[in-house]
Amino acid sequence: MSHDSCLVQKLSHYVPLCQRSLDSIACLEREERDYARGAEIHAEGDGNTNLYVVKHGWLYSYVDMKDGRRQIVEIHHPGDIIGFPDIAFNERTSVLKAAEDVYLCPFPKKDLDQVFTNAPQLAALLFALAVRNQVIMSDFLQAIGRMSARERIAYFLLDLMARLRIANKQMSTVIRLPLNQTEISDVLGLTNVYVSRSFTALQKDGLIRRENGSVEVLEEEKLVSLCDFVDRHNRIDTSWFPRQ
Amino acid sequence: MSHDSCLVQKLSHYVPLCQRSLDSIACLEREERDYARGAEIHAEGDGNTNLYVVKHGWLYSYVDMKDGRRQIVEIHHPGDIIGFPDIAFNERTSVLKAAEDVYLCPFPKKDLDQVFTNAPQLAALLFALAVRNQVIMSDFLQAIGRMSARERIAYFLLDLMARLRIANKQMSTVIRLPLNQTEISDVLGLTNVYVSRSFTALQKDGLIRRENGSVEVLEEEKLVSLCDFVDRHNRIDTSWFPRQ
DNA sequence: CGCCTTATTGATTGGTTTCAAGACACGTGG
DNA sequence: CCACGTGTCTTGAAACCAATCAATAAGGCG
Numbered sequence: 001m002s003h004d005s006c007l008v009q010k011l012s013h014y015v016p017l018c019q020r021s022l023d024s025i026a027c028l029e030r031e032e033r034d035y036a037r038g039a040e041i042h043a044e045g046d047g048n049t050n051l052y053v054v055k056h057g058w059l060y061s062y063v064d065m066k067d068g069r070r071q072i073v074e075i076h077h078p079g080d081i082i083g084f085p086d087i088a089f090n091e092r093t094s095v096l097k098a099a100e101d102v103y104l105c106p107f108p109k110k111d112l113d114q115v116f117t118n119a120p121q122l123a124a125l126l127f128a129l130a131v132r133n134q135v136i137m138s139d140f141l142q143a144i145g146r147m148s149a150r151e152r153i154a155y156f157l158l159d160l161m162a163r164l165r166i167a168n169k170q171m172s173t174v175i176r177l178p179l180n181q182t183e184i185s186d187v188l189g190l191t192n193v194y195v196s197r198s199f200t201a202l203q204k205d206g207l208i209r210r211e212n213g214s215v216e217v218l219e220e221e222k223l224v225s226l227c228d229f230v231d232r233h234n235r236i237d238t239s240w241f242p243r244q
Numbered sequence: 245m246s247h248d249s250c251l252v253q254k255l256s257h258y259v260p261l262c263q264r265s266l267d268s269i270a271c272l273e274r275e276e277r278d279y280a281r282g283a284e285i286h287a288e289g290d291g292n293t294n295l296y297v298v299k300h301g302w303l304y305s306y307v308d309m310k311d312g313r314r315q316i317v318e319i320h321h322p323g324d325i326i327g328f329p330d331i332a333f334n335e336r337t338s339v340l341k342a343a344e345d346v347y348l349c350p351f352p353k354k355d356l357d358q359v360f361t362n363a364p365q366l367a368a369l370l371f372a373l374a375v376r377n378q379v380i381m382s383d384f385l386q387a388i389g390r391m392s393a394r395e396r397i398a399y400f401l402l403d404l405m406a407r408l409r410i411a412n413k414q415m416s417t418v419i420r421l422p423l424n425q426t427e428i429s430d431v432l433g434l435t436n437v438y439v440s441r442s443f444t445a446l447q448k449d450g451l452i453r454r455e456n457g458s459v460e461v462l463e464e465e466k467l468v469s470l471c472d473f474v475d476r477h478n479r480i481d482t483s484w485f486p487r488q
Numbered sequence: 489c490g491c492c493t494t495a496t497t498g499a500t501t502g503g504t505t506t507c508a509a510g511a512c513a514c515g516t517g518g
Numbered sequence: 519c520c521a522c523g524t525g526t527c528t529t530g531a532a533a534c535c536a537a538t539c540a541a542t543a544a545g546g547c548g
Contacts, residue, residue: 063386066472071389073382088376088480113486116364116371123367124360130374132332137381138307138317145388145433146313149536180494189389194536196495212545228310236332242357393504424526435505440527456513 005029006079006167007053011125013166015238021122024115028081028107029053035104041096048092050106051083057102058178061094062186072187075099075160075179079167084130087112100178124241136232144189147227149198152188155227157208157217162233173217249273250323250411251297255369257410259482265366268359272325272351273297279348285340292336294350295327301346302422305338306430316431319343319404319423323411328374331356344422368485380476388433391471393442396432399471401452401461406477417461 008025011017017025032055035041042048044063059076073094076082086093087109116123136159143155157175165171181199182192190198202208207223209216217223252269255261261269276299279285286292288307303320317338320326330337331353360367380403387399401419409415425443426436434442446452451467453460461467 063382065386065390067390069390071382071386073385084375085378085382086375087484088372089379089476090481093379093476094382109484112484113368116368117486120360120364120367123364123371124357127360127367127371127374128332130371130378131328131330134329134374134377134381135333135337137378137385138315138329138338141317141381141385141388141433142307142309142315144385145315146309146311182494189385191537192495193497193538197497197536200496232333232337237334240331240353240356242361426526436527437506437529438504441504441529444528 006055007081010079010167011122014128014236015121015125015241018119018121020119021125024119024122027114028111029105030107032103032105035098035102037098037100039098041098041104042092043095044092046092047090048083048086049108049110051081051087051109051112052096053105053107054078054080054082055103055105058099059096059102060099060179060183060187061096063094070186071189072183075187077163077167083109084126099183120242125238128236128238128241132232132236139230139232143227149188149190149194150201151227152190153184153195153198153202154207154223155229156184156188157215158220158223158227158229158231161217161220162231166233173220175215175217177213177215249297250299251325254323254411255366258372258480259365259369259485262363262365264363265369268363268366271358272355273349274351276347276349279342279346281342281344283342285342285348286336287339288336290336291334292327292330293352293354295325295331295353295356296340297349297351298322298324298326299347299349302343303340303346304343304423304427304431305340307338314430315433316427319431321407321411327353328370343427364486369482372480372482372485376476376480383474383476387471393432393434393438394445395471396434397428397439397442397446398451398467399473400428400432401459402464402467402471402473402475405461405464406475410477417464419459419461421457421459 005025007029008017008022011025041052041059054076056078059082060072061074061076061082062070062072064070074085082096082104115126140155140159143152147155160175160177161171164175179187181195185192185195188195199208199210203210207217207219207226209218223229249269251273252261252266255269285296285303298320300322303326304316305318305320305326306314306316308314318329326340326348359370384399384403387396391399404419404421405415408419425439429436429439432439443452443454447454451461451463451470453462467473
């Protein structure tokens with residue numbers, strides 16, 4: 001059973017997990033639940049006692065703003081743990097929504113204490129991934145704060161590819177994209193109209209090609225230099241981790 | 245000695261620290277070094293073996309972009325630990341610069357392993373602060389991605405006040421601001437010209453008042469409703485922490 | 489077929505950038 | 519004391535990118 005856990009697979013990408021780490025993870029994936037496309041698994045302000053391991057499908061977390069627009073703050077893929085950003089709070093800070101049909105494993109926040117007392121390696125790994133996320137978000141902040149619409153789209157696609165490659169090393173250049181242009185605009189701080197125009201422009205220049213719900217990246221290097229993309233996902237430094 | 249550590253003071257704000265946590269922290273503040281205003285303590289791409297505890301003065305971390313502009317990704321105050329976002333990498337991802345004369349305590353990254361093996365409470369606290377930072381950055385992303393220049397300035401000031409109040413609970417409404425408008429524009433993804441215009445507009449509307457290097461917040465509630473500010477700094481949920 | 493969601497395209501508007509000039513404070517040296 | 523340079527902030531005019539408003543097209547599905 002544990003060998004087909006995409007969480008184990010994703011974490012093992014960074015460091016060989018010791019037995020205590022594996023045991024800790026197993027206890028997070030006991031239960032499984034299904035949600036249909038469009039379901040809101042929790043709302044902003046809900047109590048947050050649970051985190052979720054994603055087993056299948058894409059989800060995203062978003063925040064509604066007072067002017068009626070919204071910002072998608074995170075996209076969740078299989079093998080991700082949802083909810084870490086909120087564990088420091090008593091209430092959810094965002095709405096969690098299924099972008100397509102999904103399977104999740106919920107587990108209570110309180111289960112994390114045994115990670116810190118029993119599995120220092122896993123604790124260090126989760127910590128490293130959490131702080132790495134700050135760098136990834138800083139990169140993204142630059143994209144949102146300083147780049148044109150075309151460059152942001154390029155950044156968005158490259159970031160998705162880098163993330164998906166962790167779980168699927170032999171990924172092709174075709175990305176299945178279960179998000180509509182309004183959702184993409186809510187990720188990138190644009191409007192759906194301008195997402196459409198920018199996609200069309202990138203396609204006209206031969207950098208990408210689109211086909212119902214998928215994007216094929218034709219010129220990855222050109223996209224990379226367009227937005228100065230750096231892959232922060234592929235490797236992390238684990239040399240400082242406590243050894244077993 | 246340890247009682248005047250602003251790091252201990254800041255961390256104690258969230259949870260009473262146990263002796264093992266205090267011992268772990270003490271070992272991070274052994275050495276102290278001075279840097280003059282404008283000094284670049286490390287550059288992007290440098291090896292990163294050290295983190296720093298800020299004892300005095302403001303600093304910031306920034307990234308140079310290919311178009312010549314730059315993005316300030318973090319502002320560091322006394323009591324902050326600098327460098328966590330980078331510990332997952334072998335190289336620095338940003339330049340660290342002293343905004344004024346500063347004192348820092350450098351300590352090697354490798355010293356963190358003893359935190360994870362000996363001080364699970366401190367490990368959990370640092371983890372909680374790291375993941376909370378993701379929420380703070382999400383909030384900031386909304387500000388950058390969706391708000392007008394005036395709203396971003398409002399957000400910037402309120403965020404600064406919330407952070408400074410952790411260390412100084414009786415803070416007045418006057419903020420000393422050792423950053424020039426070009427630096428503020430690099431935080432907010434604006435131009436220095438428009439920062440000036442926006443500051444002037446806020447002052448004309450009676451929300452703030454400026455006096456050589458300081459800003460006085462006259463109408464905090466109006467600023468809050470202008471940018472829908474939520475203080476994420478004040479409290480965190482520590483109920484799930486491992487107990488001693 | 490008709491309905492709904494999603495994507496495209498055009499015309500107009502507007503907030504921010506860019507470019508440029510001027511004001512002001514401060515320190516330095518003559 | 520004044521001249522001068524430097525860094526910082528302010529102000530104006532023009533240009534531009536993306537938002538907004540609005541209409542049309544294209545699919546998917548009952």
